[in-house]
C-alpha cells in the first residue's frame with residue numbers, strides 16, 4: 310500500500326501541468342513564455358527552471374523554484390486547473406495521499422499578481438475575495454480528482470510560521486472552521502531566517518488553539534532546519550505528526566518521548582538531501598552512516614515517508630520508496646506505520 314502522507318500542493322505542480330495551464334490561461338510571463346521566439350516554453354525547458362540542480366544549505370534556492378511555479382496563480386480557475394492536475398498526478402503514483410494547502414501564501418500570490426498590495430486589503434476582504442474562493446476551488450478539485458480516480462485524497466490546511474499578519478490569519482481561521490469538514494487537520498510550516506528558523510509565534514499558537522476543536526490532528530514542521538530542541542518545544546502543542554523531525558536523532562530523550570507518545574515522524578529523504586545536506590551528513594555520521602529514516606526506525610519511532618515538494622526536488626513518491634529501500638529501511642514496517650497513521654487521521658483504515 311503506497312501512501313504519501315507528506316506532500317505540499319505548491320510543490321506538486323509539474324512542468325507539464327504548468328505549461329498546460331499557461332497555454333489555457335494565456336500566461337505570457339517569462340517563466341512560461343519565450344518572448345523572442347514567440348512561443349510557450351516546453352515542459353522540459355521549464356523543468357530546469359523550477360527544479361533544484363543540486364543540494365544546498367541555502368533554502369532560498371528552493372524558495373525561488375516555488376515562486377516561479379506560483380507565477381501560474383493568476384486566477385482562481387487557473388489555481389483550480391493546477392490543483393486538479395496535482396491531485397491526479399499524485400493519485401497516479403500512490404494508493405492514497407495527504408496534500409497540504411498553504412492557503413495564506415496562495416491568496417497572497419494571487420493578490421500580488423493582480424498588482425494589489427495584500428496588506429492594503431482588510432482581513433475580511435482578503436478572505437472573502439481571495440482565500441475562500443481558492444479554498445473552495447481546491448476542495449472541488451480534490452473532490453473531482455478523487456471521484457475520477459477512485460484514489461482517496463486527504464487535504465490538510467497549513468499555516469505558516471512566517472505569520473505575516475495576525476488579523477489576516479485570524480480571518481483565515483474563521484473560514485477554515487467553516488470548511489473543516491473537508492479537511493483532515495492542521496499543519497505548521499514555513500522557513501524563517503536564523504537565528505530561530507522554526508519559531509512558534511505566540512499569536513499563531515493561540516489561533517491553532519482556536520482551530521483545534523474543529524481540526525484536532527496537528528502536524529508541525531520541526532527539527533528540519535533547527536536542532537532537537539525545536540522538536541522538544543513543538544511537543545508542548547501535542548502534535549500527532551512532526552514534519553521531518555530528523556534532528557530528534559541528536560537527543561536520546563527526544564527519541565524516547567516520540568516513541569512513548571507514539572508521535573509519527575514524516576520523513577522525506579530527497580528533501581533532506583537537497584535542503585539540509587550539511588546537517589544530514591552530521592546526523593548520518595553520528596548514527597553509523599545510516600540515514601535518518603533507518604536510525605529513527607531503530608529507535609522505535611513511528612515513521613512515514615513523504616515526497617514533500619516533488620517538483621522543485623525533482624522526485625516522486627515512487628522514487629522516495631526506492632531511496633528508502635536502497636538505504637536499508639524496513640519497508641514492511643514503513644508501510645504498516647503509514648496505514649496506522651492514515652487510520653489515526655481519518656478514523657478508518659485505508660481501503661485495500
Ligand SMILES: [Zn+2]
Pocket residue numbers: 315317498530552617
Ligand atoms: Zn513539508
